[in-house]
Amino acid sequence: MSLPESRERGATSAGAGDRGGSAGGGAAGVPGGAGRPSVVMVSVGRSSRLLGTALLVVALLVAGSVLGVANVEILLDALQFTVFAMATNILIGYGGLISFGQAIFYGAGAYTIALTWYHFRLDFWYGFVAAPFVGAAMALVVGLIVLRTRGLYFALLTLAFAQLLYTIALQQIGLTNGSTGIFGSMVPSWMEDPRHAFYFSLGITVLALSALWAVVHSPFGLTLRAIRENRERAESLGVNVFRHQLLAYVIAGFFCALAGTLFVVYDSASYPSLLDWITSGFPVFMVVIGGMSLFYGPALGALVYTVAYTLISRVTSEWELIFGIVLVVVALLAPQGLAGLMVGDQRGPPLAIARRWMSGSLAWARGHQRPWARRRGPW
Amino acid sequence: MSWGVVAVALLTSLSTAASLFMVAAGLTLIFGAMRVINLAHGSLYMYGAFIAATIVGSATGDTFWYALALAPLAVVVLGTLLEVGLMRRVYRADHLVQLLATYGVLLILGDLALQFWGASPLSVSSPRVLSGSLAFQHFTFPAYELFLTGTGVLVGLALWFLLARTSLGWKVRASVEDAELLAVRGTNVKLLYTVVFAIGAFLAGLGGALITPLQGVDTGLGSSIIVAAFVVAVIGGLGSIAGAALGAGIIAVFQMAGALWLPAWEPTSLYVAMIVVLAIKPWGLLGVRDR
Numbered sequence: 226m227s228l229p230e231s232r233e234r235g236a237t238s239a240g241a242g243d244r245g246g247s248a249g250g251g252a253a254g255v256p257g258g259a260g261r262p263s264v265v266m267v268s269v270g271r272s273s274r275l276l277g278t279a280l281l282v283v284a285l286l287v288a289g290s291v292l293g294v295a296n297v298e299i300l301l302d303a304l305q306f307t308v309f310a311m312a313t314n315i316l317i318g319y320g321g322l323i324s325f326g327q328a329i330f331y332g333a334g335a336y337t338i339a340l341t342w343y344h345f346r347l348d349f350w351y352g353f354v355a356a357p358f359v360g361a362a363m364a365l366v367v368g369l370i371v372l373r374t375r376g377l378y379f380a381l382l383t384l385a386f387a388q389l390l391y392t393i394a395l396q397q398i399g400l401t402n403g404s405t406g407i408f409g410s411m412v413p414s415w416m417e418d419p420r421h422a423f424y425f426s427l428g429i430t431v432l433a434l435s436a437l438w439a440v441v442h443s444p445f446g447l448t449l450r451a452i453r454e455n456r457e458r459a460e461s462l463g464v465n466v467f468r469h470q471l472l473a474y475v476i477a478g479f480f481c482a483l484a485g486t487l488f489v490v491y492d493s494a495s496y497p498s499l500l501d502w503i504t505s506g507f508p509v510f511m512v513v514i515g516g517m518s519l520f521y522g523p524a525l526g527a528l529v530y531t532v533a534y535t536l537i538s539r540v541t542s543e544w545e546l547i548f549g550i551v552l553v554v555v556a557l558l559a560p561q562g563l564a565g566l567m568v569g570d571q572r573g574p575p576l577a578i579a580r581r582w583m584s585g586s587l588a589w590a591r592g593h594q595r596p597w598a599r600r601r602g603p604w
Numbered sequence: 605m606s607w608g609v610v611a612v613a614l615l616t617s618l619s620t621a622a623s624l625f626m627v628a629a630g631l632t633l634i635f636g637a638m639r640v641i642n643l644a645h646g647s648l649y650m651y652g653a654f655i656a657a658t659i660v661g662s663a664t665g666d667t668f669w670y671a672l673a674l675a676p677l678a679v680v681v682l683g684t685l686l687e688v689g690l691m692r693r694v695y696r697a698d699h700l701v702q703l704l705a706t707y708g709v710l711l712i713l714g715d716l717a718l719q720f721w722g723a724s725p726l727s728v729s730s731p732r733v734l735s736g737s738l739a740f741q742h743f744t745f746p747a748y749e750l751f752l753t754g755t756g757v758l759v760g761l762a763l764w765f766l767l768a769r770t771s772l773g774w775k776v777r778a779s780v781e782d783a784e785l786l787a788v789r790g791t792n793v794k795l796l797y798t799v800v801f802a803i804g805a806f807l808a809g810l811g812g813a814l815i816t817p818l819q820g821v822d823t824g825l826g827s828s829i830i831v832a833a834f835v836v837a838v839i840g841g842l843g844s845i846a847g848a849a850l851g852a853g854i855i856a857v858f859q860m861a862g863a864l865w866l867p868a869w870e871p872t873s874l875y876v877a878m879i880v881v882l883a884i885k886p887w888g889l890l891g892v893r894d895r
Contacts, residue, residue: 323700370879374886377641377699381838382882388831389875396868502831506707513704546715552708557693560701 305487310523312480318517321453326383332500334485339495360482406496516562622756626811630804636843646830652812676809683805725820841891
């Protein structure tokens with residue numbers, strides 16, 4: 226891929242430079258629930274947005290050619306997680322649908338390439354082109370069932386579907402080679418050079434983020450946000466909520482499967498743990514860490530996660546302990562994520578945070594929603 | 605296939621379902637009262653199992669009963685620390701933030717367990733009294749599985765009694781309806797929540813301690829049980845103890861059927877059961893519509 230071409234691709238996108246998500250309002254990052262303050266749009270001029278994105282893409286291209294191979298591989302890993310997290314954010318951030326089963330489509334994307342290669346020795350490109358559509362088709366079927374439920378039930382039902390596919394991938398050894406997974410040279414030979422794979426992944430990522438940006442800023446994307454803010458009101462205005470959410474689910478499935486294909490570009494493999502609930506958790510946590518209040522928040526989360534994981538794993542084996550502590554701290558002190566901190570969170574200075582933590586009132590301080598409202602339990 | 609084979613298979617799945625019920629009941633009790641999703645609940649179960657295995661391994665003789673008494677109490681201490689230090693601070697937060705925080709706790713507890721107990725599984729033999737089996741006609745029913753199933757039923761009845769017939773129970777139910785009014789009436793709701801969480805932790809610890817003779821104890825136990833416990837709780841309807849019991853029963857039947865007739869597909873039965881139930885009743889069998 227030549228440099229000018231990529232720059233032009235970057236220019237048509239508005240991936241990373243966008244600040245047109247929701248900023249301010251404090252609770253803009255938390256989906257669902259009525260009575261939250263309305264989203265304030267902070268928009269940056271179109272030209273500076275395009276310029277910012279183009280600069281970022283050029284910077285990444287330069288990084289891809291000057292960094293050592295090991296570091297390029299980190300970025301390659303970060304790119305596939307970026308697409309995964311950004312696609313999932315269509316549901317979480319914009320749709321207010323906490324899906325805990327996006328690994329279904331991510332894994333399906335990876336397995337589409339791996340299985341067509343393993344069983345039929347089909348060329349990479351057949352699987353690569355088919356995978357997003359496989360993901361979308363699966364999302365249509367799964368979505369018809371899971372979108373009948375809401376809230377936590379939705380999260381847990383999507384989780385059940387992911388676990389179902391995970392156990393199938395684990396058990397049906399004849400089909401999937403079981404827990405070992407499928408390894409091999411399933412990508413074109415030129416892509417086995419991490420640098421080339423990186424350029425390819427970067428191009429796909431820019432295209433994917435451009436498409437997602439267009440989706441989010443289309444009338445459809447706005448309607449989706451309206452449903453998140455107030456489902457009943459949207460319904461009363463004649464919006465077919467189910468159909469909009471189903472389309473969002475299909476779009477997310479499409480791009481999550483694309484992320485799965487980029488995983489194959491990165492690792493030339495596919496194995497059952499790509500479908501398990503830990504994998505489903507990755508994009509969710511990246512979205513929260515990065516912050517869903519900015520368009521590129523999940524991308525930030527993906528980058529921070531991947532880089533931190535690699536760097537910390539090099540020094541210590543206690544990655545899980547450290548990551549766990551970080552998650553707890555983020556949940557307590559920066560529930561809006563990094564993006565929330567960047568655009569000016571409602572949280573006070575550190576001392577005030579510490580005081581509120583001591584009194585156990587951090588979450589109460591969000592106010593505007595009586596915590597004991599809408600509670601009923603069957604006993 | 606005779607009824608005896610079915611009965612033995614059913615007993616096996618009922619005994620694991622009994623342990624699963626205890627974890628799911630704690631999960632659903634905590635969710636019902638505090639509306640919090642605790643992904644680390646499975647880790648409490650795992651600690652119950654590890655502590656029980658450590659106590660059994662630390663002395664010779666029939667130490668299983670001491671382990672059974674002490675391990676859940678140790679888990680209660682752990683659970684109380686967790687509630688005071690973290691959970692009460694996220695009760696009012698968004699579900700997503702709760703997921704993030706408790707997933708963090710799951711990772712921390714998992715890593716610490718690996719430090720303490722290592723990666724190789726510990727095993728516990730069942731107590732001498734229950735190591736045999738009961739023969740009926742020419743089928744043998746293992747005694748420990750019978751004991752575990754019976755204990756599950758007893759725990760269920762005790763929970764029902766606690767919630768329906770004691771003052772603690774009516775306070776818990778009142779806090780679900782209107783915590784503000786309960787506080788006005790002079791109940792320390794903060795303390796009440798800690799107690800509810802501790803009861804949930806006790807159930808998880810008990811379930812963990814009870815499962816030790818049936819399976820090896822390793823650090824994967826926490827994350828494998830939590831998904832199953834959620835499935836059980838969701839099938840019954842989140843927040844419903846009776847639902848958890850029903851869910852555990854349904855899972856047991858599904859697993860028994862899977863093990864007998866479709867062994868290759870047995871591990872999927874859990875999820876198939878959940879998908880079928882929620883496709884028909886989106887709020888679980890005994891759940892109420894949320895929001």
